[in-house]
Amino acid sequence: MPPSGRSLVITGIAGAAGFLTTPNTFQQPFGGSNQDGIWYGDVFVARFSRTPAQQPVLHYITFLGGSGDEKSTAQHGLTLDPEGNAIVAGTTLSSDFPTTAGALQAKPSGENNAFVSKIALDGSKLLASTYCGGVDVDRIRDL
Secondary structure, three states: OOOOOOEEEEEEEEOOOOOOOOOOOOOOOOOOEEEOOEEEOEEEEEEEEEOOOOOEEEEEEEEEOOOOOEEOOOOOOEEEOOOOOEEEEEEEOOOOOOOOOOOOOOOOOOOOEEEEEEEOOOOOOEEEEEEEOOOOOOOOOOO
16 A cells, blocks of 8 residues: 555664565565675665554565665655655665666765665655765765
8 A cells, every 4th residue: 555645754774684574665685795794784764654543554664775785874865755755865885786777877986885766655666776976985965
């Protein structure tokens, strides 16, 4: 059921494969990895709302990431477009971070790149996603 009216979208860091996602989202398997006992996590994005009777509804939780380490928190940026799609910014160490056709930057330029991704209202599709960076450490602080 797609959300209607007001909803809450959050983002954060999932540090291990046991973090649960919901069915029919675009990235259900954890993309991070365990290298020498250190977990490299994925970003998660979740959307919640309330029914007319004020009961909480979880619409989706999805991963967003590649095999390296991703971070996205309030300091990086999260906003909604006019259609209610989530736009998430963060940083990635992954060379296989998910990008979409027509991405501004489809491959990383350095080890630590910023990213901007747009997730469909129902969490089922990655509508747009690109690396944003050069050869140095890159970060997005706000959208």
